[in-house]
Amino acid sequence: xxxxxxxxxxxxxxxxxxxKWQRHWLTQNTFKASEDSARRKYYLLEMFPYPSGKIHMxxxxxxxxxxxxxxxKRMQGYNVLHPMGWDAFGLPAENAxxxxxxxxxxxxxxxxxxxxxxxxxxxxxxxxxxxxxxxDPEYYRWEQLFFIKMYEKGxxxxxxxxxxxxxxxQTVLANEQVIDGQCWRCDNQVLPQDMHGxxxxxxxxxxxxxxxxxxxxxxxxxxLTMQRNWIGKSIGAEIDFPVENTDQxxxxxxxxxxxxxxxxxxxxxxxxxxxxxxxxxxxxxxVAQFVSRTKIARKQQKPDEEIEKEGVFIGHYCINPFSxxxxxxxxxxxxxxxxxxxxxxxxxxxDQRDFEFARKYNLPVKVVVQPRDKQLDSETxxxxxxxxxxxxxxxxxxxxxxxxxxxxxxxxxxxxxxxxGMTTYRxxxxxxxxxxxxxxxxPMIHCSTCGVQPVPEDDLPVILPADAKPDSSGSSxxxxxxxxxxxxxxxxxxxxxxxxxxxxxxxxxxxxxxxYACPDFTDGPLDRDRVNYWLPxxxxxxxxEHAILHLLYARFFTKxxxxxxxxxxxxxxxxLLTQGMVIKDGAKMSKSKGNVxxxxxxxxxxxxxxxxxxxxxxxxxxxxxxxxxxxxxxxSRFLNRVHRFVxxxxxxxxSAPDQQASNLNEKSRALHRKTHQTIRKVTRDLENDFHxxxxxxxxxxxxxxxxxxxxxxxxxxxxxxxxxxxxxATLLLLAPMTPxxxxxxxxxxxxxxxxxxxxxxxxxPESAKDEEIIVVLQVNGKVRSRLLVSPxxxxxxLKELSLLDDKVQKFVGNKPIKKVIVVPKKLVxxxx
RNA sequence: GCGAGAGUGGCGGAACUGGUAGACGCACUGGAUUUAGGAUCCAGCGCACUAGCGUGCAUGGGGGUUCAACUCCCCCCUCUCGCACCA
Numbered sequence: 001x002x003x004x005x006x007x008x009x010x011x012x013x014x015x016x017x018x019x020k021w022q023r024h025w026l027t028q029n030t031f032k033a034s035e036d037s038a039r040r041k042y043y044l045l046e047m048f049p050y051p052s053g054k055i056h057m058x059x060x061x062x063x064x065x066x067x068x069x070x071x072x073k074r075m076q077g078y079n080v081l082h083p084m085g086w087d088a089f090g091l092p093a094e095n096a097x098x099x100x101x102x103x104x105x106x107x108x109x110x111x112x113x114x115x116x117x118x119x120x121x122x123x124x125x126x127x128x129x130x131x132x133x134x135x136d137p138e139y140y141r142w143e144q145l146f147f148i149k150m151y152e153k154g155x156x157x158x159x160x161x162x163x164x165x166x167x168x169x170q171t172v173l174a175n176e177q178v179i180d181g182q183c184w185r186c187d188n189q190v191l192p193q194d195m196h197g198x199x200x201x202x203x204x205x206x207x208x209x210x211x212x213x214x215x216x217x218x219x220x221x222x223x224l225t226m227q228r229n230w231i232g233k234s235i236g237a238e239i240d241f242p243v244e245n246t247d248q249x250x251x252x253x254x255x256x257x258x259x260x261x262x263x264x265x266x267x268x269x270x271x272x273x274x275x276x277x278x279x280x281x282x283x284x285x286x287v288a289q290f291v292s293r294t295k296i297a298r299k300q301q302k303p304d305e306e307i308e309k310e311g312v313f314i315g316h317y318c319i320n321p322f323s324x325x326x327x328x329x330x331x332x333x334x335x336x337x338x339x340x341x342x343x344x345x346x347x348x349x350x351d352q353r354d355f356e357f358a359r360k361y362n363l364p365v366k367v368v369v370q371p372r373d374k375q376l377d378s379e380t381x382x383x384x385x386x387x388x389x390x391x392x393x394x395x396x397x398x399x400x401x402x403x404x405x406x407x408x409x410x411x412x413x414x415x416x417x418x419x420x421g422m423t424t425y426r427x428x429x430x431x432x433x434x435x436x437x438x439x440x441x442x443p444m445i446h447c448s449t450c451g452v453q454p455v456p457e458d459d460l461p462v463i464l465p466a467d468a469k470p471d472s473s474g475s476s477x478x479x480x481x482x483x484x485x486x487x488x489x490x491x492x493x494x495x496x497x498x499x500x501x502x503x504x505x506x507x508x509x510x511x512x513x514x515x516y517a518c519p520d521f522t523d524g525p526l527d528r529d530r531v532n533y534w535l536p537x538x539x540x541x542x543x544x545e546h547a548i549l550h551l552l553y554a555r556f557f558t559k560x561x562x563x564x565x566x567x568x569x570x571x572x573x574x575x576l577l578t579q580g581m582v583i584k585d586g587a588k589m590s591k592s593k594g595n596v597x598x599x600x601x602x603x604x605x606x607x608x609x610x611x612x613x614x615x616x617x618x619x620x621x622x623x624x625x626x627x628x629x630x631x632x633x634x635x636s637r638f639l640n641r642v643h644r645f646v647x648x649x650x651x652x653x654x655s656a657p658d659q660q661a662s663n664l665n666e667k668s669r670a671l672h673r674k675t676h677q678t679i680r681k682v683t684r685d686l687e688n689d690f691h692x693x694x695x696x697x698x699x700x701x702x703x704x705x706x707x708x709x710x711x712x713x714x715x716x717x718x719x720x721x722x723x724x725x726x727x728x729a730t731l732l733l734l735a736p737m738t739p740x741x742x743x744x745x746x747x748x749x750x751x752x753x754x755x756x757x758x759x760x761x762x763x764x765p766e767s768a769k770d771e772e773i774i775v776v777l778q779v780n781g782k783v784r785s786r787l788l789v790s791p792x793x794x795x796x797x798l799k800e801l802s803l804l805d806d807k808v809q810k811f812v813g814n815k816p817i818k819k820v821i822v823v824p825k826k827l828v829x830x831x832x
Numbered sequence: 833g834c835g836a837g838a839g840u841g842g843c844g845g846a847a848c849u850g851g852u853a854g855a856c857g858c859a860c861u862g863g864a865u866u867u868a869g870g871a872u873c874c875a876g877c878g879c880a881c882u883a884g885c886g887u888g889c890a891u892g893g894g895g896g897u898u899c900a901a902c903u904c905c906c907c908c909c910u911c912u913c914g915c916a917c918c919a
Contacts, residue, residue: 221836307917354919424918624912633858644872694845697857778899781898829851
């Protein structure tokens with residue numbers, strides 16, 4: 001029987017080395033950040049994790065990318081802030097607590113302990129003194145203060161909305177918890193229910209949030225596009241249509257006021273209040289049926305399903321204030337109450353949806369905008385003409401272009417008092433009420449005499465009671481915990497009820513980046529000087545799944561805090577990097593697919609440096625990373641190769657002079673040159689676009705050259721100084737990526753100063769300059785030969801040499817040479 | 833349907849403002865060393881034809897601009913992501 005192979009045989013002892021340096025960094029507080037106005041700051045932030053239990057490969061990748069940048073910037077002399085914390089409130093803790101019969105707080109804090117240890121084992125350079133957890137009252141107390149300040153400023157309000165309600169669980173469900181119209185937990189039918197909830201007036205900031213997108217030049221265009229679409233600004237007009245035989249007015253919003261003469265009916269959302277007008281008409285029964293049928297159908301609708309356009313006449317007409325036309329009012333299933341005014345003027349000739357609806361119900365079609373190249377006929381129209389054109393059948397506006405008509409018609413409506421220019425947004429106010437336990441309590445009190453009252457600032461924080469915990473009913477225990485909800489009204493002193501809803505956890509992550517600047521500050525939420533020194537975040541890194549909500553909310557909060565005078569930046573994140581997913585075997589890692597890779601096992605088998613190296617090497621950060629176990633072995637091999645070389649040349653490296661001799665031999669010069677070229681390449685890759693994969697490839701090339709020169713160098717005639725220079729550069733260039741490994745080898749090779757105190761290496765352009773360059777010779781665009789020449793060669797000489805070249809002559813033959821193109825120092829193309 | 837991005841060897845991926853396509857790594861093949869190797873070292877490795885020197889052909893497909901196109905322009909196909917009746 002074979003002996004059990006020795007663990008790590010043939011490999012460097014990464015376990016020892018990594019433990020040694022991690023201990024060192026922790027005890028020396030190496031990465032502690034202090035404010036220093038004399039130094040250039042760099043705030044690097046990765047999206048903090050939800051403490052779900054353990055770190056996954058997505059975290060490993062995200063935080064490896066961030067750590068390289070943090071360490072790189074430190075070496076470049078920046079004062080770097082690189083904090084880490086925990087997005088610690090949220091529903092999973094409640095579910096886990098139920099499942100394991102524990103308390104969400106206990107579960108959360110245990111996870112934090114475990115995951116913190118995992119992050120430390122990866123060697124990430126965080127300033128742990130700034131660690132924060134959002135479920136800590138010392139954190140959320142300030143969020144409650146913000147809430148009250150926002151309330152005082154009119155940025156918080158309470159209103160009734162329709163929510164997804166599960167009767168058996170007695171709770172509100174988020175949209176993503178409703179699966180095919182059923183509760184994710186008990187499979188009961190989810191019903192719409194009207195409930196009170198608290199809202200942040202994010203729409204007040206819609207315009208600024210949109211406009212400022214143009215200044216976010218350090219963000220991916222993709223994310224900005226998503227944000228712009230989400231805000232969804234449209235410019236148009238609001239027009240009043242009086243309803244016949246009533247004193248009611250139907251307000252509509254349109255982006256096409258130029259088509260107003262073509263309106264032949266009206267479409268209301270089923271929820272629109274004026275739908276009730278049908279009640280006293282013969283249509284009453286039909287309308288009521290339609291409305292309830294539509295509401296149910298909507299809830300059961302699959303996300304990508306297109307429903308058939310339907311509607312019913314509500315028994316009333318309104319008058320087009322422009323034309324005096326009498327138009328029937330319908331309610332239709334494709335009109336959304338949430339957008340605009342919930343009512344649409346239907347112009348079948350110029351809107352495809354209205355066109356389909358009109359054809360189905362035999363409603364008139366009236367062309368009022370003619371294209372410039374042909375004449376449309378209302379009778380024979382096959383589809384709506386949605387482009388702009390020239391107005392027709394529009395009274396005094398005939399002959400105007402659509403653009404002119406929009407302005408003229410809007411102005412006319414304003415003049416006559418039945419309309420005005422209006423801008424609407426798709427963005428809705430942010431509903432933050434959650435009927436959950438594990439979240440920040442909303443600091444409000446309901447008094448039957450005084451109404452809603454904010455908790456006085458001196459009474460903050462409203463602590464989430466630890467003696468409650470979720471039970472299987474699904475209902476928040478806060479609703480029934482008397483010691484929590486029973487309180488006194490701050491206005492009249494009478495008995496009152498505390499708000500028992502908690503805040504959406506997106507609120508915590510909307511300002512944590514600011515708190516990192518001063519996590520120990522007790523006099524208020526934010527210490528102005530420190531916050532203003534560090535903010536904005538210079539580089540933010542995280543998954544693209546947060547491209548809309550988290551980033552939009554964080555931007556909103558930053559502007560609110562600015563207006564509340566807590567900080568003075570307009571935007572929180574100057575540069576944004578959205579890293580790709582980690583996939584394996586062509587699919588996202590997931591338990592159900594069975595392709596999950598456990599970081600712990602990888603660290604044990606290969607060490608943290610190898611895991612970091614591979615996750616940086618396999619793909620550029622913004623692209624998806626295809627995980628490959630074989631690839632990890634390759635990364636490990638590379639580090640071992642470097643380690644072996646350094647170990648076996650330790651004495652030479654320790655004693656080699658730092659100064660380069662002036663008369664190096666050819667091979668030494670080649671190594672010296674490659675060293676400087678590599679520094680140049682790696683510096684550029686890291687500075688420009690964080691393309692670590694090509695940076696690492698460049699270092700590998702340097703190492704390959706070094707090893708091949710040594711192995712064929714029996715005479716040992718390569719200058720030790722050149723070798724030392726190459727090894728030092730290798731260690732410095734890899735330091736941000738494989739910090740334990742490089743620190744150890746740096747020490748072994750006799751440096752007295754620690755690697756972590758070294759500056760980023762610089763290259764000498766003279767040293768990096770090639771002695772000889774290859775110039776490609778083409779005949780008629782095809783490569784036929786190559787010339788090895790001095791880099792100082794002139795174009796004339798190059799041309800001359802090319803024409804003398806055997807291969808060139810062979811392929812030119814006796815054809816006349818038409819022209820010769822010379823790209824300096826690169827290429828010659830002979831056209832014959 | 834709309835919007836954005838991408839398509840390069842067996843695989844992950846390189847290629848600066850149009851100028852040697854395939855860096856680096858993985859896999860694979862042959863060899864060396866070894867009791868053995870899943871360790872290490874050396875060599876090869878886009879495809880086709882060729883004994884070889886070579887010569888064609890190649891960056892999703894088709895056209896175009898150019899001395900020269902992965903790169904620029906037009907059309908088409910496929911995939912990924914986001915939005916999806918937004919009036």
